[in-house]
Amino acid sequence: MSTLITNIAELMTQDLEQRVLRDAAVVIDGERIAWIGAAGSAPAADDAVDAGGRAVLPGWVDSHTHLVFAGDRTAEFEARMAGESYSAGGIAVTMDATRRTSDFDLTRLAIGRVAEALSQGTTYIETKTGYGLDAEHEARSARIASTIADEVTYLGAHLVPAGSDADAYTEEVCGPMLDAVRPYASWADVFCEEGAFSEAQSRRVLQACRDAGLGLRVHGNQLGEGPGVRLAVEFGAASVDHVNYLSDGDVAALAGTWSGWDPAAGTGTRGTVATCLPACDLSTRQPLAPGRRLLDAGVQLALASNCNPGTSNTSSMAFCVATAVLQMRLSVHEAVRAATYGGALALHRDTGHDDDGERAVGSLAVGHRADLHMLNAPSATHLAYRPGMPLTYAVWRAGVRER
Ligand SMILES: N=CN[C@@H](CCC(=O)O)C(=O)O
Numbered sequence: 072m073s074t075l076i077t078n079i080a081e082l083m084t085q086d087l088e089q090r091v092l093r094d095a096a097v098v099i100d101g102e103r104i105a106w107i108g109a110a111g112s113a114p115a116a117d118d119a120v121d122a123g124g125r126a127v128l129p130g131w132v133d134s135h136t137h138l139v140f141a142g143d144r145t146a147e148f149e150a151r152m153a154g155e156s157y158s159a160g161g162i163a164v165t166m167d168a169t170r171r172t173s174d175f176d177l178t179r180l181a182i183g184r185v186a187e188a189l190s191q192g193t194t195y196i197e198t199k200t201g202y203g204l205d206a207e208h209e210a211r212s213a214r215i216a217s218t219i220a221d222e223v224t225y226l227g228a229h230l231v232p233a234g235s236d237a238d239a240y241t242e243e244v245c246g247p248m249l250d251a252v253r254p255y256a257s258w259a260d261v262f263c264e265e266g267a268f269s270e271a272q273s274r275r276v277l278q279a280c281r282d283a284g285l286g287l288r289v290h291g292n293q294l295g296e297g298p299g300v301r302l303a304v305e306f307g308a309a310s311v312d313h314v315n316y317l318s319d320g321d322v323a324a325l326a327g328t329w330s331g332w333d334p335a336a337g338t339g340t341r342g343t344v345a346t347c348l349p350a351c352d353l354s355t356r357q358p359l360a361p362g363r364r365l366l367d368a369g370v371q372l373a374l375a376s377n378c379n380p381g382t383s384n385t386s387s388m389a390f391c392v393a394t395a396v397l398q399m400r401l402s403v404h405e406a407v408r409a410a411t412y413g414g415a416l417a418l419h420r421d422t423g424h425d426d427d428g429e430r431a432v433g434s435l436a437v438g439h440r441a442d443l444h445m446l447n448a449p450s451a452t453h454l455a456y457r458p459g460m461p462l463t464y465a466v467w468r469a470g471v472r473e474r
């Protein structure tokens with residue numbers, strides 16, 4: 072079954088050439104993109120959709136969320152808006168609520184969050200554990216996550232639960248908890264920050280998780296300059312996320328990780344993506360991550376929602392893109408790229424064609440997965456020009472029209 076989508080005013084491919092086509096068309100065949108080009112030379116298909124002069128871009132790739140949780144933290148948010156500062160301790164409130172919630176309800180809540188994200192154009196999503204914080208509950212969160220998200224990250228090293236010794240807990244994260252979670256996760260993460268895990272503890276977690284065959288990610292440099300970025304680079308992590316407080320050395324180190332990577336050809340070794348989380352920055356009243364500075368230095372950038380009940384209770388990638396343009400001084404094309412291709416790069420899902428097991432996501436090219444986001448607007452510029460407006464008009468995920 073093939074579908075021709077034609078009369079596209081602006082087709083932002085985010086492919087390797089970063090092409091933006093006017094008066095364009097796309098043919099979807101099954102789960103793959105079969106053809107892209109000028110509307111006037113499009114081949115016939117079984118079915119046709121008239122885009123009516125709207126814009127089409129890749130579905131969002133949200134590479135950083137925490138969707139398996141129960142409860143909310145409205146009171147903490149209100150206190151923050153009244154002047155309190157964010158600290159990692161609030162995670163314990165969500166841990167309590169999450170542990171008390173049944174499998175059925177936890178799954179139902181997480182499914183609802185994924186559905187909300189999909190309805191806003193997110194077609195590929197990562198999510199983390201991190202609100203279970205013992206072997207039983209972390210494994211349960213990972214199992215549920217594996218049924219609702221595309222990528223699962225183990226974040227047992229999110230907070231040391233009250234009453235636990237930090238080093239003893241770190242050993243648990245690296246031992247029984249890791250064993251229990253391993254069947255469900257392909258990534259591991261650590262919150263390397265004052266009040267969470269120290270450099271030595273983070274190093275221990277990264278080493279153990281790498282030895283267990285997990286890809287690595289780091290929550291780093293969120294609340295102050297610290298070792299997070301350095302560790303991420305040292306361990307060849309796929310991403311370091313938050314990156315609000317960066318030294319010149321951090322920025323240079325991140326840029327340096329991309330020297331063996333040829334983005335035009337998509338060949339070589341990927342470095343460490345810097346993932347900016349603008350909705351979180353606003354909700355915690357932190358200075359925005361320096362996206363412009365990172366891009367100018369040659370760092371590969373992702374934008375993600377960081378949807379979670381503590382610091383960023385939104386899955387709106389459009390909001391992140393608008394903020395990145397309006398406040399972080401990215402161009403619309405750069406912001407959309409970071410929220411699509413950048414997320415795919417951070418999840419190692421940026422490549423893959425017909426012969427590979429997995430199709431690339433986050434960019435529109437022949438053979439890639441047909442994840443498309445049609446806006447009710449003639450160009451992607453409207454994402455920033457009309458911030459907060461419901462611009463998602465249609466969504467295809469792996470070739471299936473979801474909205
Ligand atoms: N910073 C660490 N973890 C989450 C927040 C978790 C929470 O406060 O519940 C984040 O990415 O912002």
Ligand SMILES: [Zn+2]
Pocket residue numbers: 135136137290377379
């Ligand atoms: Zn996070």
